[in-house]
Amino acid sequence: MRCLVTGATGYIGGRLAPRLLAEGRAVRCLARTPGRLRDVPWAAQVEIVEGDLRRAETLPAAMRGVDVVYYLVHSLGQAGFEAADREAATNVAAAAREAGVRRIVYLGGPEPTDTAAVSAHLRSRAEVARILLASGVPTAVLRAAVIIGSGSASFEMLRYLTERLPVMVTPRWVRNRIQPIAVRDVLQYLLACLDLPAGVNRAFDIGGPDVLTFTDMMQRYAAVAGLRRRIVVPVRPLTPTLSSYWVGLVTPVPNRIARPLVESLVHEAVAHEHDIARYVPDPPGGLTGFDAAVRLALAKVRDADVETRWSTASGPDAAAEPLPTDPQWSGGSVYTDVQERRVAATVPELWRVIEGVGGENGWYSFPLAWAVRGWLDRLVGGVGLRRGRRDPHRLRVGEALDFWRVEEIVPGELLRLRAEMRLPGRAWLEMRAEPAGDGQSRYVQRAVFLPRGLAGHAYWAAVTPFHTVVFGGMARNIAHHAETPR
Known part of the structure; x- marks a missing residue:
């Protein structure tokens, strides 16, 4: 038929x-x-x-x-x-x-x-x-x-x-x-x-x-x-x-x-x-x-x-669920912050830095802002930054990483973290290492936030001005750290 x-x-x-x-x-x-x-x-x-x-x-x-x-x-x-x-x-x-x-x-x-x-x-x-x-x-x-x-x-x-x-x-x-x-x-x-x-x-x-x-x-x-x-x-x-x-x-x-x-x-x-x-x-x-x-x-x-x-x-x-052919206004609100950097280092060198984020290694950007966010989270009953990380060099799916949870790892390519801090919505931080030719790589960083209710939209509006400083600085410093000889 x-x-x-x-x-x-x-x-x-x-x-x-x-x-x-x-x-x-x-x-x-x-x-x-x-x-x-x-x-x-x-x-x-x-x-x-x-x-x-x-x-x-x-x-x-x-x-x-x-x-x-x-x-x-x-x-x-x-x-x-x-x-x-x-x-x-x-x-x-x-x-x-x-x-x-x-x-x-x-x-x-x-x-x-x-x-x-x-x-x-x-x-x-x-x-x-x-x-x-x-x-x-x-x-x-x-x-x-x-x-x-x-x-x-x-x-x-x-x-x-x-x-x-x-x-x-x-x-x-x-x-x-x-x-x-x-x-x-x-x-x-x-x-x-x-x-x-x-x-x-x-x-x-x-x-x-x-x-x-x-x-x-x-x-x-x-x-x-x-x-x-x-x-x-x-x-x-x-x-x-x-x-x-x-x-x-x-x-x-x-x-x-x-x-x-x-x-x-x-x-x-x-x-x-x-x-x-x-x-x-x-x-x-x-x-x-x-x-x-x-x-x-x-x-x-x-x-x-x-x-x-x-x-x-x-x-x-x-x-x-949504499909690619659905209107752009459908599927609910999704806020994103995307940062990209070309890195004068190989993909393995960039991946080493990505997999090492958090804990004592820090988040490569504005340490005071991350510390304040952790203190505020603990103040409202969240986990804060106190959990650190299990191993300074390796991560595995399901483990805690400061106030994140490792949701997905594709070794050498992708690290996806799910936020476990107190938020009026759900949030993820995704970091990718991609080949860029000539022995170089590309760092792609994406923060995603799905608001819950009016408070969620207000929260994103309130933190957006800081994203250029925090997330932009993070992408810049991860790229720089990968390019620095060890």
């Missing part, structure tokens, strides 16, 4: 394609900019074709020999997105019918009960569904509300609002009921649509086991993320338009995306039926609950390599 995935560079499409491959399906990906798929781990396993759903002439070649078309695109964030989505859906319907496609699968939005003042976002999603259902090609429309997973625009709004605002004044819609669904369950439904009976041509509501208000979701996110309970004060004057500007101010989610999403939240988004279960049984343990979905979305905070988006989307839980 050959599947065409439209929107493969997007949030859902980028997670669906590798799962189709894992099930042995032949996958063709349609992209306006094929280069955006060049570096995804599964690029060599799929056929990538250039095309645009709004350019009808590009679609016949893309759909030739295709059994199932996954329609996973929308123009949210563009001016006139309703007209753009209408044109794209009309083109896909005609091209799929002409090519003899057996099924279209579309991931849409919830159907509001109050249709008198439906938001433009939901109105457009419903119109696309109607066009595809009337295409003459059997179509399955999956109607989902808020999708829980890192990279989902709705989830990112929830994440940033909750983490950055311990006290918030909110519009009344935060009390509306919503039935969120984990991205892993959405993907499972999308995969299962391949096996629907040929005559099925209808929409299905899909949702997780929890029906919550937006306030409930913020409070439960805070609990899972280890934050204090949020103080939420709903007020009448905050209209959806004002709310979207407020979201754009507080979060990195662009206003052009936040506004239609916020306008959609004025409608309750609860599944009215669970007919999909006639064809796709719930998993043995049931659909993923909200708290579990949030934990999966936050599980990527497990080592310092956060902004490389290491997930290959190969496992069932990896869908909740």
Whole structure:
């Protein structure tokens, strides 16, 4: 079976394609900019074709020999997105019918009960569904509300609002009921649509086991993320338009995306039926609950390599983690300080200095600042610098090093330390030795901080002015020490 995935560079499409491959399906990906798929781990396993759903002439070649078309695109964030989505859906319907496609699968939005003042976002999603259902090609429309997973625009709004605002004044819609669904369950439904009976041509509501208000979701996110309970004060004057500007101010989610999403939240988004279960049984343990979905979305905070988006989307839980194709504003806040130096010494000579940091050897920069940081840490109940190091020359994974813990060592290449001092977040310090040619090397030093709550953001802002002195001096002195003959 050959599947065409439209929107493969997007949030859902980028997670669906590798799962189709894992099930042995032949996958063709349609992209306006094929280069955006060049570096995804599964690029060599799929056929990538250039095309645009709004350019009808590009679609016949893309759909030739295709059994199932996954329609996973929308123009949210563009001016006139309703007209753009209408044109794209009309083109896909005609091209799929002409090519003899057996099924279209579309991931849409919830159907509001109050249709008198439906938001433009939901109105457009419903119109696309109607066009595809009337295409003459059997179509399955999956109607989902808020999708829980890192990279989902709705989830990112929830994440940033909750983490950055311990006290918030909110519009009344935060009390509306919503039935969120984990991205892993959405993907499972999308995969299962391949096996629907040929005559099925209808929409299905899909949702997780929890029906919550937006306030409930913020409070439960805070609990899972280890934050204090949020103080939420709903007020009448905050209209959806004002709310979207407020979201754009507080979060990195662009206003052009936040506004239609916020306008959609004025409608309750609860599944009215669970007919999909006639064809796709719930998993043995049931659909993923909200708290579990949030934990999966936050599980990527497990080592310092956060902004490389290491997930290959190969496992069932990896869908909740970031991917290289996700928007830059997704995945939570990650602060970094990177220092690089070319070193007139060999990689082994540089590595000798890197592996010798800490303890009696010190940190090669501003000793008083490191000492003060250690005293402050002990003052608030932390470990301080008193632990030193076990061996003055060698380190091993898992051992303590002052107020760090050795998390990873690749001899001659990488030392990664995880902070164990008291912090409003999680921090790592990474040091690398790389060959630079001509018998020289390159020293790369990276500090990474993942803030927890508003205090975490304030902490990073407070210490940033000192980074040039402390981390810059550290990189400079490590390079100098490696170049000094022993």
